[in-house]
Amino acid sequence: MASFILARAVRALVVLVLTVTFVFIVLRLSGDPAQQMLSDHASPEALAAFRANWGLDKPIPSQYLIYLAHAFKGDFGTSFADGRPVFTVVAERIPKTLLITVPAFVLVMLIGIPAGIFAAVRRETSSDKAIMTATVVGYSVPNFLLGVALIYVFAVWLRVLPSSGSSTWQHAILPVITFALAGSAAIARFTRSTLNDVLGQPYIADARVDGVPEWQVILRHALPNAAIPMVTMLGFNAAGLLGGAVLVEPVFAWPGLGSGFVRAVNTGDLNVVQAMIIIFTGFVVTINLIVDILYAVLNPKIRLQHHDAS
Amino acid sequence: MSKPLLQARDLTKVFRLKSGLFAKHSGHVAVRSVNLELAQRERIGVVGESGSGKSTLGRLLLGLTPPTEGEVLFEGISHQGRRAGDWSKFRMQTALVQQNPLSALDPQMCIGEQVAEPVWIHRVADRAGARDRAADMLEKVGLSAAMMSRFPHQMSGGQRQRVVLARALILQPKLIVFDEPVSALDVSVQAQVVSLLRSLSRDLGLAYVFITHDLRIVRHLVDRIAVVYLGRIVETGDIRSIYEWARHPYTRALLASVPTMDTRVRGVEPPIRGELDISTITQGCAFRSRCPYAIDRCAAEVPVLRHVAHQEVACHRAEDFPRPATARGGDRTWPGLEIK
Numbered sequence: 115m116a117s118f119i120l121a122r123a124v125r126a127l128v129v130l131v132l133t134v135t136f137v138f139i140v141l142r143l144s145g146d147p148a149q150q151m152l153s154d155h156a157s158p159e160a161l162a163a164f165r166a167n168w169g170l171d172k173p174i175p176s177q178y179l180i181y182l183a184h185a186f187k188g189d190f191g192t193s194f195a196d197g198r199p200v201f202t203v204v205a206e207r208i209p210k211t212l213l214i215t216v217p218a219f220v221l222v223m224l225i226g227i228p229a230g231i232f233a234a235v236r237r238e239t240s241s242d243k244a245i246m247t248a249t250v251v252g253y254s255v256p257n258f259l260l261g262v263a264l265i266y267v268f269a270v271w272l273r274v275l276p277s278s279g280s281s282t283w284q285h286a287i288l289p290v291i292t293f294a295l296a297g298s299a300a301i302a303r304f305t306r307s308t309l310n311d312v313l314g315q316p317y318i319a320d321a322r323v324d325g326v327p328e329w330q331v332i333l334r335h336a337l338p339n340a341a342i343p344m345v346t347m348l349g350f351n352a353a354g355l356l357g358g359a360v361l362v363e364p365v366f367a368w369p370g371l372g373s374g375f376v377r378a379v380n381t382g383d384l385n386v387v388q389a390m391i392i393i394f395t396g397f398v399v400t401i402n403l404i405v406d407i408l409y410a411v412l413n414p415k416i417r418l419q420h421h422d423a424s
Numbered sequence: 425m426s427k428p429l430l431q432a433r434d435l436t437k438v439f440r441l442k443s444g445l446f447a448k449h450s451g452h453v454a455v456r457s458v459n460l461e462l463a464q465r466e467r468i469g470v471v472g473e474s475g476s477g478k479s480t481l482g483r484l485l486l487g488l489t490p491p492t493e494g495e496v497l498f499e500g501i502s503h504q505g506r507r508a509g510d511w512s513k514f515r516m517q518t519a520l521v522q523q524n525p526l527s528a529l530d531p532q533m534c535i536g537e538q539v540a541e542p543v544w545i546h547r548v549a550d551r552a553g554a555r556d557r558a559a560d561m562l563e564k565v566g567l568s569a570a571m572m573s574r575f576p577h578q579m580s581g582g583q584r585q586r587v588v589l590a591r592a593l594i595l596q597p598k599l600i601v602f603d604e605p606v607s608a609l610d611v612s613v614q615a616q617v618v619s620l621l622r623s624l625s626r627d628l629g630l631a632y633v634f635i636t637h638d639l640r641i642v643r644h645l646v647d648r649i650a651v652v653y654l655g656r657i658v659e660t661g662d663i664r665s666i667y668e669w670a671r672h673p674y675t676r677a678l679l680a681s682v683p684t685m686d687t688r689v690r691g692v693e694p695p696i697r698g699e700l701d702i703s704t705i706t707q708g709c710a711f712r713s714r715c716p717y718a719i720d721r722c723a724a725e726v727p728v729l730r731h732v733a734h735q736e737v738a739c740h741r742a743e744d745f746p747r748p749a750t751a752r753g754g755d756r757t758w759p760g761l762e763i764k
Contacts, residue, residue: 316527323486324542324591325515334541338532414532414575 122406126399133395138178150382151194191385200389211370214286215355218293226298230305252299257358261292261365278367289366297351304347308340342412349405353398429631432460434494437480454480456655462631469634469642472652478635482601516546519592523604525584529576536572539591561590582613600632639678651675654710661735671732671742673715680758717761
């Protein structure tokens, strides 16, 4: 088990380094940062001075090595836009994003999983159909559009919640709901279909024939087996929340990584964009690592195989 | 004689098929007007090819799916009239052994826990007592108690089926439905499991319904057989009379297709052609499209199960089929009729 986790962690690190490399190269190929920052009317002298100042006049391979060496020390350079260290710019936005994505994810699990279980147990009844119809709506409306609709209803029309900013905890409510509705709809559908698959397995028929009461069939046999695919799906969902932040945060003017990323891209703030992509990748890689570990914990086939080997 | 353990009366199961939003519902009749009776300790084989409805019959008998028509009675009590407490008692006295032992075992639960589960679920013993019983039962089916902590994926197919057997037998049920219990196993393992089955069922005084497509296996395991074709019983009787002189062309074809060791002796019965043809079910004899001996009457009139000699046969021409010839070594040839 320990060797399994170590192997996965090393793999996660490799993915991270590869991403850094890829992002570095692609961003250098996608245009001249000096031109982007200083506009097309800048004089050749100004451009040359800008490049020399930021180390952009060196060949790309040596730029890369310098960047990598600094990055390992936590130095991601300086923001072109406001001259502050990128590390600070990014670090102050991370908690803001976690403040809305973590509660959203908890809500996704608290709403989506029980709704899915309920629909699966009551399969083909009107409550199943009602839940599934609701999920189609939650699933198919784009999250930024849902955000705008929520602002209209709760901030403009009912005037009970603030629409933008992050000064009070009330400001977090609408973004969290925006994330949670779409996410729990997807998880509810997935839970239902996974559980239905498991409930059709011969060992479930066997448990019923042997007189195991239905609620115990669900709890002891169906849910543990449904948990494995569901962990994978919840991992996707958690990773999707971060991608969603790029769309949802600007709607609510929420000063997290998502709106920061949009601003950095628009202003051509190369170092910030670079660092944020690395942070996003780091989150996704970490989530995948957690999913892999949970997988091994839940599935005796993986758990015991590595136990036997070590 | 004491009252029968299990009775099926006019059992019919129709699966509704939805074919589209505006299309009419149509139905597939999996089991049609089946009557079956099983005494205490009696062993019956239900024989038929895949798609004949034999597995559905097994599920109906155990009350896993409700019949469309007819009823099933266990010790005189109908499934429909059974209350919650009676169901629990029924579940204690019955068990199911399915075809593929890998999918019949919960992949997430260790063997010991799975075998012990019925014991504490029915409050026959506490959890610790259930574990002890599970260890004993595993030894009875030829597995060591050390297997208790294993998971299904760590065992061979034969071991898994022994685990399934142990779980089925642990509460000493009165009735077990075996649904193709060995057909997923290697031939060498089949023989071991079959002989284990025979000795255990004899020791425990078990009644069972043995569902199979394989006449070879069933021969030494059951007292009676019922041959099923497209949801209907076409021939039933005690195993000896049917092996001596099967009267239905379908049974005869099945018997003739059993491979023999003697190469000179072959079934003369023309082999049946094609596959199950569901379209013929609505009128006349369902088997007629594959029957070499079908006559006009077979298309017009459904043959009902009637007494012919020592068994019951659903064939208009049952009396016409001659007795098979016995060759050296006990193999038989099954002479056919002249085909008009």
